[in-house]
Amino acid sequence: MKLIEGFDSNYRYILVAARRARQLQGGAPPVIDTGSRKPCRIAQDEIKAGKVKWLIPEIPKLPVVAASETLSKVFAEDA
DSSP states (O other), X not given: OOOOXXXXXXXXXXXXXXHHHHHHHTTOOOSSOOSOOOHHXXXXXXXHTTOOOOOOOOOXXXXXXXXXXXXXXXXXXXX
């Protein structure tokens, strides 16, 4: 399957489309005119039209990694 433009993976595209489809099923109005009545198809059409905004959440660092980086900085300053 070809990678959808603007997405770093097909998995992320599916997640965004599924979340938008759930919003549509919950009563959110479509943001584009489409002949489709299926929420999944409407969500895909909205994404293709560039009307759905999304962002990749920042993954927090594990406490061990954060502590290691802090200690490295402290010892680097002492040298």
